[in-house]
Amino acid sequence: MVNENPYRALPSVDSILSDERVHALADGSASAVTEIVREAVELARISVSQGKRPPTEDQIVETVIGIARLAFQPSLRPVINATGVIIHTNLGRAPLSDDAIEAMAAVSRGYSNLEFDLEAGGRGSRFVHLESVLRRLTGTEAAIAVNNNASALLLALSALAQGGEVIISRGQAVEIGGGFRIPDVMLQSKARLVEVGTTNRTYLRDYDAAITENTIALMRVHASNFRVVGFTDSTTIVDLGTLARERDVLLLDDIGSGCLIETPQFGLAPEPTVQESLAAGADLVMFSGDKLLGGPQAGIIVGRADLIDKLRRHPLARAVRMDKASIAGLAATLLHYLRGEALDKVPVWQMISMSLAETEKRTKSIAREIGAPAKAVDGCSMIGGGSLPEEGLASKLVAIEGDGAYLTDLARRLRTGDTAVVGRIERDTLLLDPRTVRKAELKPLATIVKAALAAS
């Protein structure tokens, strides 16, 4: 027997490239396809070097097609959220209303008056598109919206408090999620953080005692992703407003979620609202666009006109500015509130206000469609997104019981199918909550789960 070189058996890059199926992969992007073919041949060489049999030309072509399928598609794609977490940061936070999506598409497809004054026929400002609706909605003097609430904080502190002191309760110098910490933002803005009180108790007199001639502002940060339970005390925004005025310092209020609707009507704890914060005398109020507000990613700052003006002129304002599509989507979302139709039109509020009876109807219909072993059980949906951390909404869920390995496999199958479905596993049950599933997704959801069960 001759000792054959096994690498010789591997087809050349050129011969793979001339395969009809590889040819059909891409038009005009030959260099990308060549790269993928090289990658596949290299993988084949590696497997040969590990003592495996050389793959056939056909197998390498299959590998090329597999790699190309991933490479030629965006990795960011829609997911059916069956977790029941309404503002799910990892799943993209707030889904948008049809009006918001249409407004975003309309200004993206062509040109717009983003920074063009149609009346005067000359240069305009991108800030005008949101300011008037925010004024009407909240009664604020002025407003600016930026990339997100983290940018809003950074901009406000950099423009107003650089080199000065900002007093904050120790219980509010928090990490908000994903490693985003208030003390670190302060550091970036070159404002000096003065923490007062203790983790669970801060009194008005603690703030009062900490004010010096270097104090620029008192700041409240809504501790949105945790709650100190039990023997606690934190100063109200009204008290802070009074103190700030008395001592002639600013009051900055980061309320986290831009809540414009009273939450107790849905059996939830009250969230701070923009209006009550302004009424209490906050000089600037900051909040996210894509949490309870239900719009696109944004950070909104409302408050005193002279301060907002300083923010607009600060060099960072350009670095953190919003793009036209998000401005259009946010404006359309805010208009729902102005027209009094937010509960009907803003998906986040449709979900929050969905009745238990509706979740039951949906769940029973999905469970029926899937068949055994799916059944309807009592459970709850969560607000999420750092809003109302412990609050649940009673819901009916689709439940599929099984042992750990079986459920892990089933959940993975659901996540990695053509249409990804994400549910949640609690103990020995996979739960699917219809509250966070869009109406048009209900039927596909049932079909996908049924198929995944059949394959498991």
Ligand SMILES: *Cc1c(COP(=O)(O)O)cnc(C)c1O
């Ligand atoms: C979520 C949150 C932020 C960060 O907002 P992004 O819009 O995600 O940048 C800041 N402060 C508070 C209190 C929050 O809850």
